[in-house]
Every structure is written in structure tokens, then in C-alpha cells.
Amino acid sequence: MTAANPAHALALVLADELARLGVTDAVLAPGSRSTALAMAFHDEPRIRLHVEVDERSAAFLALGLGRVQGRPVPVITTSGSAVANLHPAVVEADTGRVPLLLLTADRPPELRNTAANQAIDQLGIFGRAARWFCEVGTPEDVPGAVAYWRSTAGRAYAEAVGTSSPAGPVHLNLAFREPTVPASDDGRTSARPFEQPLEGRPAGRPWVSVDRAPRVVDDADLAGFAGRVASTERGAIVVGQTTADPGPIHALAAATGWPVIAEPTSRARHGEHAIATASHLLRHRPFAEAHRPAFVLRVGRTGLSRGLSAWLGPDVPQLLVDPDGAWLDPERSVADIVAADVGRFCASLVRHLAVDTSSDWLERWRDADLVAAKAVAEVLDATEQPTEPRTARDVAAAVPDHGRLVVGSSMPVRDLDLFMAPRDLDVVANRGASGIDGFVSTALGVALADGRPTVALCGDLTLLHDSSGFLLNPDAERVDAVFVVVDNDGGGIFHFLPQAGYPSFERLFGTPHGRDLSALAALHGLAYAEVAVASRLGDEVSSRADVGGLHLVHVRTDRRDNLELHRRITEAVGAALDA
Numbered sequence: 170m171t172a173a174n175p176a177h178a179l180a181l182v183l184a185d186e187l188a189r190l191g192v193t194d195a196v197l198a199p200g201s202r203s204t205a206l207a208m209a210f211h212d213e214p215r216i217r218l219h220v221e222v223d224e225r226s227a228a229f230l231a232l233g234l235g236r237v238q239g240r241p242v243p244v245i246t247t248s249g250s251a252v253a254n255l256h257p258a259v260v261e262a263d264t265g266r267v268p269l270l271l272l273t274a275d276r277p278p279e280l281r282n283t284a285a286n287q288a289i290d291q292l293g294i295f296g297r298a299a300r301w302f303c304e305v306g307t308p309e310d311v312p313g314a315v316a317y318w319r320s321t322a323g324r325a326y327a328e329a330v331g332t333s334s335p336a337g338p339v340h341l342n343l344a345f346r347e348p349t350v351p352a353s354d355d356g357r358t359s360a361r362p363f364e365q366p367l368e369g370r371p372a373g374r375p376w377v378s379v380d381r382a383p384r385v386v387d388d389a390d391l392a393g394f395a396g397r398v399a400s401t402e403r404g405a406i407v408v409g410q411t412t413a414d415p416g417p418i419h420a421l422a423a424a425t426g427w428p429v430i431a432e433p434t435s436r437a438r439h440g441e442h443a444i445a446t447a448s449h450l451l452r453h454r455p456f457a458e459a460h461r462p463a464f465v466l467r468v469g470r471t472g473l474s475r476g477l478s479a480w481l482g483p484d485v486p487q488l489l490v491d492p493d494g495a496w497l498d499p500e501r502s503v504a505d506i507v508a509a510d511v512g513r514f515c516a517s518l519v520r521h522l523a524v525d526t527s528s529d530w531l532e533r534w535r536d537a538d539l540v541a542a543k544a545v546a547e548v549l550d551a552t553e554q555p556t557e558p559r560t561a562r563d564v565a566a567a568v569p570d571h572g573r574l575v576v577g578s579s580m581p582v583r584d585l586d587l588f589m590a591p592r593d594l595d596v597v598a599n600r601g602a603s604g605i606d607g608f609v610s611t612a613l614g615v616a617l618a619d620g621r622p623t624v625a626l627c628g629d630l631t632l633l634h635d636s637s638g639f640l641l642n643p644d645a646e647r648v649d650a651v652f653v654v655v656d657n658d659g660g661g662i663f664h665f666l667p668q669a670g671y672p673s674f675e676r677l678f679g680t681p682h683g684r685d686l687s688a689l690a691a692l693h694g695l696a697y698a699e700v701a702v703a704s705r706l707g708d709e710v711s712s713r714a715d716v717g718g719l720h721l722v723h724v725r726t727d728r729r730d731n732l733e734l735h736r737r738i739t740e741a742v743g744a745a746l747d748a
Contacts, residue, residue, distance in 0.1 A: 172363035175308035177351040179318055179343065180209035182367055183272070186322040187243060188215040189375040192270075194234050194617070195219070198227040198254075200247020202287070203274035204349040207245060219617065219646060221610070224251045226638040228258030229607030232267055233614020236597055237573075239412075241268035241329035241339065242614075248275045249287035252294060257606045262338040263298040265601025266493070268329040269338040271295070277307045277344045291342050300337045301328040307344045310363050319369055319376035327379035335493040383510035384492060386517070394488065394507075395521035398425055401464040403530050406442075407481065408435040409497070410600050411469030413511035415439075415593075418468060421515040426526035427466075428534040432473050433565070433576070433585045434600060439593040444534050446541035448587050449742045451476030456537060456746055461485065468511050470497045470600065473586040490514050537746060544745035545588065548738050555703045555724045557581075557655050557731050558738065561626065562588040564653050565596075567707040569622040569714050575612040577627030578603045579662040580731075581655065585626070587738075605631040609638035609652070616650040622714045623649065629656040633684060639693035639719075649717040651710055652695075653724065656686060661728040665735070679728065690721040699723040 170185065172178035183206070187195075195210045196219045197203070210218050221227035224246050231242040246252055252273045262269040276288040293302050303321055308314065321341070329339040369376055386394070398404065406422055408415075408431040415437035422429045422442035430447040431437035438445060451457045457480050467489045471477060481487060483502040491497060494508030507514065549559040561584035568574045573595045576582045582598050597615050599607065608631045616623035632654050641648065655661075663669060663678035675681065690697035696713070700706045700722060713720040 170367045172367060173351045174348055175310050175363055176205040176345045176349045177209070178310070178315070178363040178365070178367060179305070179308035180205035182315055182318045183322055184209040184213040184216065185367075186319045186369060186376060187270075187326065188213055189369060189373055190323065190326045191240055192216060192243065192326070193238070194231075195243040195245060196221060196227045196231040196234075197245045198222065198224040198247070198251060200251055200274065202247045202276065202345055202349065203245050205345060205351070206272055206274060206343070208351060210243070210245065220642040221638070222640040223637040224254035225257055225607065226610040226635060226640070228255040228269070228271075229261075229610035229635070230614040230617075230638065230641070232258045232262055232269055232599070232607065233575075233597075233611035234618050235262070235268045235614075236611070237615050237618035239268070239330070241270040241326060243270040243272050245272045246274065247287070248273065248291065249289050252289070252291050256295060257604065259295045259298050259338045261599050261601045261604065261607070263601070265599060266331070266335045266337055266495075267601070268331070268336045270325060270329050271338060271340045273340065273342050275342050275344040277346045295338065295340055298338060299340045300334055301325065302340045302342070304342045305344070307346055310361070310365060312365065315365055315367055316376070323375055323377040323379070331493070332379045332381040335495060383513055384508050385513055386507060386509050391517050392521065395518050397464060398466070398518060399522055402426070402528055403461075403463040405430060405462045405465050407465055407467045407471060407477070408432065408437045409467070409469035409471035410434040410598070411436075411511065413468055417512040417515035417519070420519050421466070424519045424522040424526060426528040426531045428531055430477065432469075432471060433582070433589050433594075433596045434598050435469055436593070436595055438589065439591045442531065443591050444538045445589065445591045446538050446545065446742070448474040448476055449541045449545065449739070450537055450746070451480045452739060453743050453746050460534070464488075466490065467497075467503065472499065472600070473583055540745045541742045542590075544741045545738055548734070548741050549588070553703050555700065555706065555726055556734055557657070557661070557726050558584050558588045558734060559703050560653065560655055560706060560724050560726070561585045562590065563703070563707045564624060564626050564710055565589040565592065565594060567710040568594060568624045569711060572622030572624060572714065573597055573615055575608075575615050575623060575625040577608045577625075577631040578605050579628055579631065579660070581626050581628060583662075605634050607635050607638070608632070609635040612650055612652065613638060613641055613648055616648050617646070620649070623651070624710060624714060625650060625652045627652070627654060628661065629654055629658065629682070629684075629686065630660055630680070632686070633682065633689075636689060636693070639695070648719055649714075651713045651720045651722060653706075653710060653722045654686060655724050655726055657726045657728040657731065658682060659728060661731055664728050664732045686721065686723050694719070696720045697723065699725070701725070
């Protein structure tokens with residue numbers, strides 16, 4: 170491996186070292202100052218380079234890839250405002266604990282603070298959201314430079330995957346002098362070829378590898394926790410958004426005889442202990458009060474159900490298990506936090522408990538779950554007019570086996586929590602900061618990650634907010650994803666909030682846009698279909714997923730009718746439980 174100049178050398182070394190560490194994908198938003206990086210990653214055969222026009226979309230594409238792969242995906246930008254456009258994805262990667270690597274090109278020091286073109290202060294621009302920041306320095310042809318670059322790449326990777334702190338974004342700022350093209354003379358500036366050897370460790374090994382051993386609980390503490398669990402019949406396992414394997418969680422539920430209340434992003438809403446209608450049940454005050462738990466084991470980040478949050482009050486003893494010991498407790502109700510690998514912790518408790526347990530407690534939950542599910546289905550299936558709750562239910566059921574469902578924030582993820590039937594399904598959502606930004610690009614990143622069938626469910630504003638994500642280079646990328654868009658011409662979630670009663674509501678919060686989504690699909694070359702009969706949606710989604718390519722399935726609904734439908738469903742569940 171040889172380099173024509175220092176910029177070329179640094180770019181080649183970074184691409185090679187990151188490939189050695191296991192990076193398989195990178196995302197580029199084109200620009201001039203990042204030329205050396207763009208060309209090096211393009212020519213690296215072990216890394217797929219994806220090209221996005223919009224830097225914000227590029228960062229969310231990398232985020233979607235990183236969510237699935239569990240390793241950082243570099244996103245490469247030029248200098249200036251291009252870097253600032255990465256910030257929304259950095260916020261989500263930070264709060265959502267998603268590995269992300271930001272490689273931002275910059276002007277060299279002599280051009281900073283001089284009004285030079287496309288130069289801003291990029292040092293520490295992402296603040297405390299970055300797990301680690303390094304101003305790598307202007308590359309120079311000096312002894313030790315290559316070892317420094319390779320070691321820096323290794324630390325960046327390790328910090329991003331969470332070897333010393335929770336996984337998250339890492340920022341390497343890379344100042345390049347001309348020439349940035351791989352030539353010793355670009356016609357303006359003469360330079361000698363780079364003289365230092367560029368090779369890394371023998372046999373393709375990384376310069377440095379860092380392993381994080383799973384956190385485990387010592388035997389004495391584990392015995393204490395097992396004793397508390399064994400002495401509790403009226404317990405529950407609550408699972409929010411997590412990457413933990415649901416298998417050991419279900420095994421613990423079987424050993425305790427406890428119900429599992431699982432949000433859709435937990436991957437745990439299936440099996441005989443899962444209570445799919447828990448959010449409906451806990452809205453019903455008589456049921457919630459009669460089923461107050463004596464102990465709750467919590468995994469992951471919750472927050473979709475107000476009923477669940479109210480049920481998990483400070484008077485309920487709660488143990489939160491998290492591999493990073495993260496403070497996932499906005500209600501200030503958790504009494505104990507254990508920093509431990511969730512799967513190992515649950516499996517160890519099962520060994521202490523020894524036998525599976527059944528109880529009247531679990532049966533009461535199951536019976537109520539069946540009653541509530543029947544009441545919901547009767548309301549949803551009473552009309553063929555598409556509705557948002559039925560769309561969420563039917564899309565989740567239509568995702569192909571071994572596929573993924575990417576769901577947008579606001580109403581879609583809440584409808585999924587309320588109406589998704591039990592199913593072993595990998596649901597992906599940007600719930601770290603719960604924004605609607607970057608949804609299209611995140612879904613495309615998920616689809617590109619490993620080729621599994623991908624269905625995306627979002628609202629119309631969410632789609633429009635990141636429609637530039639569809640500018641992913643169509644000549645170089647084959648992406649298979651079906652986008653189901655619930656179009657209520659505005660922000661439906663605000664109808665459920667206090668501001669809905671004010672005269673200025675429609676302009677300030679409803680925000681009708683009147684855009685033609687079929688024209689948007691045509692602009693971006695998406696196959697398009699509108700579904701006007703609710704019972705046809707599932708077949709439309711599954712058939713299009715089988716075909717492959719990019720599709721937009723359009724479902725029109727009414728925001729005001731949706732509010733009334735939710736009220737009727739709540740009343741129907743309450744009446745069924747009271748009967």
C-alpha cells in the first residue's frame with residue numbers, strides 16, 4: 170500500500186484499519202475537502218460505500234446500519250455546515266446507545282478563523298453527545314504518524330461500541346491540506362510521495378483490539394435477588410427498548426410464573442407469558458388497582474404507555490437490569506439498578522429458581538388479555554375504512570418472517586404498542602430522542618444492513634421530513650423496503666394533547682400540508698399503491714416485500730376520527746373487563 174501525499178496516506182490508513190476492525194459499511198455525503206476519504210473508502214474492497222446527497226440523511230443512514238450491525242458505521246463529510254447537519258443523528262446515537270463514527274474533514278489550522286471558505290469551528294462541535302472526540306491533526310510525513318493514525322482508529326472504534334462507556338457516537342476531526350486527491354502534484358501544489366510505510370499488523374489484525382467482558386453479578390448478590398424473586402407471586406417483568414436476547418427473559422418468566430409486559434421494540438412480545446394488551450389493561454383503573462405488583466423486574470427503556478408509567482409508581486419495588494447501569498427511570502420509581510448483562514443475569518436467576526412456576530396471578534392476566542384483545546378486534550374489524558390502529562396491527566402481522574419493522578415516532582409506535590398482536594418480530598425505532606427526523610434514511614440503513622425483508626411504518630409528516638433520504642444513489646444501491654405511510658394530512662398525535670382545544674391548533678400543531686404523496690413516489694422512483702380497503706393492506710405489504718425494490722403504500726386516514734376511535738376502543742375494553 171502506497172500513498173501519493175499525506176492526505177492520501179491518512180485516508181488509506183483509516184479505511185484499512187477500520188476494515189480490519191470489522192467495519193463493512195460507510196456513508197459519504199459528497200464534498201471537496203473530504204476527497205481523500207471519499208476515494209480511499211470507495212476503493213477499499215472490504216467496505217461498501219453508500220452515497221447520500223444530504224448530510225443529515227447520510228448520518229441517519231449510518232445510524233440505521235449501526236443499529237442492526239452493532240458496530241460503528243463511518244459517515245464522511247466535508248467541512249463547514251455539512252458537519253452541523255450530522256447533529257440530529259448524533260443526538261439519537263447518544264441517547265439511543267447506537268455506535269456511530271463521524272469522520273469530518275476540516276480546513277487546516279492556518280485557514281481557521283480567517284473567513285476562509287467553508288470553515289467553521291468543528292472542534293468538539295457535538296459536545297458531550299460524543300463518547301470521544303479527537304482532533305487528529307493535519308497529516309504529515311513523519312515517523313510514527315501511521316502508528317498514531319491506526320491506534321486512533323482503534324480507540325475510536327472501541328469507544329463507539331462501548332468498551333469503556335455505553336455505545337454511541339465518536340467524532341474524529343480530520344484537517345487536510347492540499348492536495349487531497351491521490352497525486353503528488355494536483356496542478357497547484359507540488360509534493361513528494363508519502364515515504365512512511367503504511368502497513369498495519371501482520372495477518373490483517375487490527376493495530377489494537379479492545380474487548381469488553383459482559384458484566385456479571387457476584388453469587389452473594391445473585392442469591393439475594395433470587396430470594397426476592399422466589400418469595401414474590403405477584404411479580405411482573407417489564408421490557409422496554411433493548412438489544413437483550415428475549416430468550417432468557419422468557420425463561421425467567423416461566424420460572425417465576427410472572428406476566429411479561431413488553432413494548433414492541435423489546436423483541437419480547439411473544440410467548441405464553443406476553444400480555445399484548447397490557448397498555449389497554451393498565452388504562453382501566455379497576456384492573457390496574459387490582460393487579461398492583463409486589464415486585465417488578467425491568468429491562469430496557471420504557472415510555473410508550475402512560476398507564477404503565479402510572480402503574481409503576483415509587484411504591485412498587487422495582488429492579489432495573491441494564492448492561493451499562495444506565496439510569497432508565499424518568500418516573501424516579503426504580504429502587505435498585507444492577508449493571509449486568511441482561512441475558513446472563515436472567516439465566517442465573519433461573520438456575521437459582523430451578524423449576525417453572527404457574528399461578529393464578531398469571532392466569533388472571535392471561536384471561537384479561539384475551540378479553541381485551543377480543544374487544545379491540547371487534548372495534549377494529551367493524552369497518553373496512555382504513556384506520557391508524559388497524560394499520561399498525563395489520564402491518565406488524567404482514568412483515569415477512571425473519572423481516573424487520575422500522576416504526577416512526579409519534580402515533581405509529583404508540584399504535585404498535587397498543588395494537589400489535591404477540592409476534593416474534595424485530596422492531597426498530599429511533600426512541601433515544603424520539604424525533605421524527607431521519608426516519609426514511611434510518612429505514613434504508615436497516616434495509617441495507619443485512620438484506621432481511623424490511624417494512625417501514627410512519628406518518629406523512631415523518632416521511633416528508635426526511636424525503637431527501639430517497640436520494641440515495643440509485644445507480645449503485647439496490648434497496649428492498651416497503652414504506653407504509655399513514656397520511657392524515659398533518660400531526661395527528663397533537664389531537665391527544667391539551668393544545669387541541671385552542672383556536673390556533675390547526676395552524677400551529679395540526680399543520681396540514683396538502684402534499685401529493687403519489688407525486689413524491691414518482692419523483693423518487695418508488696413503486697406506489699394506495700390502499701382504501703383495510704382488509705387488503707396486509708396482502709399489499711407482504712406481496713410488495715416479496716417483489717423487492719422500494720415501495721410506498723399509501724393509507725389515508727382522518728385525524729379527528731382517529732381520536733374518536735381511540736376513545737371507543739378504550740370504552741369497549743373497559744366494558745368488556747367490567748362484564
